[in-house]
Amino acid sequence: xxxxxxxxxxxxxxxxxxxxxxxxxxxxxxxxxxxxxxxxxxxxxxxxxxxxxxxxxxxxxxxxxxxxxxxxxxxxxxxxxxxxxxxxxxxxxxxxxxxxxxxxxxxxxxxxxxxxxxxxxxxxxxxxxxxxxxxxxxxxxxxxxxxxxxxxxxxxxxxxxxxxxxxxxxxxxxxxxxxxxxxxxxxxxxxxxxxxxxxxxxxxxxxxxxxxxxxxxxxxxxxxxxxxxxxxxxxxxxxxxxxxxxxxxxxxxxxxxxxxxxxxxxxxxxxxxxxxxxxxxxxxxxxxxxxxxxxxxxxxxxxxxxxxxxxxxxxxxxxxxxxxxxxxxxxxxxxxxxxxxxxxxxxxxxxxxxxxxxxxxxxxxxxxxxxxxxxxxxxxxxxxxxxxxxxxxxxxxxxxxxxxxxxxxxxxxxxxxxxxxxxxxxxxxxxxxxxxxxxxxxxxxxxxxxxxxxxxxxxxxxxxxxxxxxxxxxxxxxxxxxxxxxxxxxxxxxxxx
Amino acid sequence: xxxxxxxxxxxxxxxxxxxxxxxxxxxxxxxxxxxxxxxxxxxxxxxxxxxxxxxxxxxxxxxxxxxxxxxxxxxxxxxxxxxxxxxxxxxxxxxxxxxxxxxxxxxxxxxxxxxxxxxxxxxxxxxxxxxxxxxxxxxxxxxxxxxxxxxxxx
Numbered sequence: 302x303x304x305x306x307x308x309x310x311x312x313x314x315x316x317x318x319x320x321x322x323x324x325x326x327x328x329x330x331x332x333x334x335x336x337x338x339x340x341x342x343x344x345x346x347x348x349x350x351x352x353x354x355x356x357x358x359x360x361x362x363x364x365x366x367x368x369x370x371x372x373x374x375x376x377x378x379x380x381x382x383x384x385x386x387x388x389x390x391x392x393x394x395x396x397x398x399x400x401x402x403x404x405x406x407x408x409x410x411x412x413x414x415x416x417x418x419x420x421x422x423x424x425x426x427x428x429x430x431x432x433x434x435x436x437x438x439x440x441x442x443x444x445x446x447x448x449x450x451x452x453x454x455x456x457x458x459x460x461x462x463x464x465x466x467x468x469x470x471x472x473x474x475x476x477x478x479x480x481x482x483x484x485x486x487x488x489x490x491x492x493x494x495x496x497x498x499x500x501x502x503x504x505x506x507x508x509x510x511x512x513x514x515x516x517x518x519x520x521x522x523x524x525x526x527x528x529x530x531x532x533x534x535x536x537x538x539x540x541x542x543x544x545x546x547x548x549x550x551x552x553x554x555x556x557x558x559x560x561x562x563x564x565x566x567x568x569x570x571x572x573x574x575x576x577x578x579x580x581x582x583x584x585x586x587x588x589x590x591x592x593x594x595x596x597x598x599x600x601x602x603x604x605x606x607x608x609x610x611x612x613x614x615x616x617x618x619x620x621x622x623x624x625x626x627x628x629x630x631x632x633x634x635x636x637x638x639x640x641x642x643x644x645x646x647x648x649x650x651x652x653x654x655x656x657x658x659x660x661x662x663x664x665x666x667x668x669x670x671x672x673x674x675x676x677x678x679x680x681x682x683x684x685x686x687x688x689x690x691x692x693x694x695x696x697x698x699x700x701x702x703x704x705x706x707x708x709x710x711x712x713x714x715x716x717x718x719x720x721x722x723x724x725x726x727x728x729x730x731x732x733x734x735x736x737x738x739x740x741x742x743x744x745x746x747x748x749x750x751x752x753x754x755x756x757x758x759x760x761x762x763x764x765x766x767x768x769x770x771x772x773x774x775x776x777x778x779x780x781x782x783x784x785x786x787x788x789x790x791x792x793x794x795x796x797x798x
Numbered sequence: 799x800x801x802x803x804x805x806x807x808x809x810x811x812x813x814x815x816x817x818x819x820x821x822x823x824x825x826x827x828x829x830x831x832x833x834x835x836x837x838x839x840x841x842x843x844x845x846x847x848x849x850x851x852x853x854x855x856x857x858x859x860x861x862x863x864x865x866x867x868x869x870x871x872x873x874x875x876x877x878x879x880x881x882x883x884x885x886x887x888x889x890x891x892x893x894x895x896x897x898x899x900x901x902x903x904x905x906x907x908x909x910x911x912x913x914x915x916x917x918x919x920x921x922x923x924x925x926x927x928x929x930x931x932x933x934x935x936x937x938x939x940x941x942x943x944x945x946x947x948x949x950x951x952x
Contacts, residue, residue, distance in 0.1 A: 490895070649921060650916060650921075652890060656841070657823070657826040657827060657841050680891050680892060680916045711828060711839055711841060712852075712855075713826065713843060716856075717855065720854050722855075723854060723855055751806065751858065753811075755853055755856065755858065756806050757811060757812060757813060758814045758817060758831055758840075758851075758853055759851040760804040760812065760860060761814045761818075761831065762819045762831065762840050762842050762849075762851045762853070763849040763860035764804050766819070766851075766862075767802065767846075769821070770845060
């Protein structure tokens with residue numbers, strides 16, 4: 302018997318597709334939702350049916366609790382999966398789902414409420430005997446004396462924050478007053494709550510998270526760690542498991558801390574506890590997220606589990622199997638995120654229509670994509686295009702596999718970070734496993750003038766393309782698409798030779 | 799065809815020696831550069847004189863123009879320069895978060911004029927050259943489309 306008959310997915314893109322796949326394997330009928338911008342989106346095509354939830358603006362569609370509850374009612378869904386982002390951590394949404402008599406695939410609203418307050422979470426971890434990043438555990442006032450003991454540089458963070466937003470670095474006491482005002486304003490605008498706190502800026506440091514599954518019967522599975530140290534704008538770009546920086550002793554300590562934090566939280570779902578790890582292998586609690594993570598696939602590759610299926614089964618009341626509780630990961634997995642961003646211009650988001658889309662496949666390669674050729678990328682939504690994951694027996698083999706997979710990857714029409722990722726898999730500190738969160742700033746840097754070799758190659762291509770297009774224009778069938786018009790001709794020319 | 803000249807960022811560029819371009823998937827503009835036994839995949843988009851070539855993941859804008867087109871383009875540029883004021887436009891649709899520049903301000907090349915939130919991120923819009931702000935067309939809280947005029951510089 303499937304745990305639910307119909308499940309509505311309150312999300313879009315690759316994660317909506319990921320949940321659809323889990324539903325199919327469990328015998329559940331998946332229902333998607335779409336804004337007017339997503340009528341033709343892949344996640345809409347793959348579901349059994351899809352409900353319109355409003356105009357393109359997320360505020361009026363994917364973030365509209367009312368529109369989504371309505372859609373669930375119309376479609377006869379008995380459960381809702383929120384994916385990540387959007388409403389996945391909204392206590393109000395979880396409450397509305399329950400009030401509508403539906404099952405929320407996630408924690409109780411009270412848990413989202415208490416963990417959404419990062420300051421309260423810091424106090425909770427401290428009370429559980431888990432080390433936290435040195436800093437304040439109460440909201441900052443205007444008095445900078447309370448920060449005297451923390452030391453500089455420090456980081457101001459929004460208590461209601463997440464995803465790298467509402468964070469500000471302060472290098473000296475003189476810069477504090479202005480930064481405090483700015484951080485409060487940013488936090489208020491982004492989260493409707495201007496409460497900020499301060500943490501010591503630890504460096505060099507790695508970002509390590511522990512994956513958990515907890516059921517409604519008090520059973521907890523600790524499913525290994527992921528190293529998420531490669532970040533830009535405090536947002537993750539690359540994740541791997543196991544972490545090359547974590548030795549067995551450190552791993553045991555991390556798992557113990559994760560268990561302690563989780564013990565005081567009722568979450569019955571997938572969750573992660575995030576830590577910073579310093580050069581001396583000391584770890585410090587950062588935050589706990591009681592939802593599916595973008596990078597969950599890395600853990601799925603090394604454990605063989607389907608975390609999304611388990612989220613659904615747990616929500617339906619199923620206890621975690623003994624085999625899951627005692628699971629040890631095998632091999633090594635790495636994920637790189639393909640974003641519509643320009644790594645040669647400070648990772649600025651780019652937009653446009655995808656003209657060419659060729660994803661890698663073959664042994665040990667998994668691609669979770671939300672777009673394909675001819676998808677129009679909208680700036681209203683997250684610029685994540687796809688997650689490319691590789692799995693192999695050990696880290697060096699996984700690295701070779703990732704290099705091969707990236708060489709197979711071709712994306713046309715928009716600037717992506719694929720070139721950066723390809724550079725990364727040849728970077729000594731990444732390949733050697735000694736990297737930390739400063740890698741992009743220190744080793745990739747910001748100077749990306751076009752080198753003359755690449756320019757000359759581009760010149761060769763453009764010159765040939767124009768020549769081919771012109772030679773054939775006489776005989777070519779008309780086409781609106783420049784790419785195809787000259788391309789068709791080029792092929793004929795080649796065949797004639 | 800011999801009078802075609804290739805430019806990247808306004809600088810003439812000679813084609814790479816020994817490399818040849820072959821088309822693989824004409825409909826998608828996928829091809830490869832070949833040099834003896836070495837090859838690398840590339841993507842090419844565009845038409846007439848304006849092309850974008852993607853090599854090793856990097857999109858490179860390339861202009862391929864005949865002598866006649868160069869002359870015409872030169873005349874256009876000269877006309878634009880004479881026209882004086884330059885309009886700064888939105889390169890992404892988004893929400894105006896803050897406007898740092900006011901009418902009458904003298905700004906340096908690269909100075910932050912305003913901040914737009916797009917793709918859930920804050921993006922600074924910078925002055926394309928130094929000049930004086932003669933018009934501010936947007937205010938914080940306003941949503942703008944790609945290409946919308948934001949600020950005019952003189």
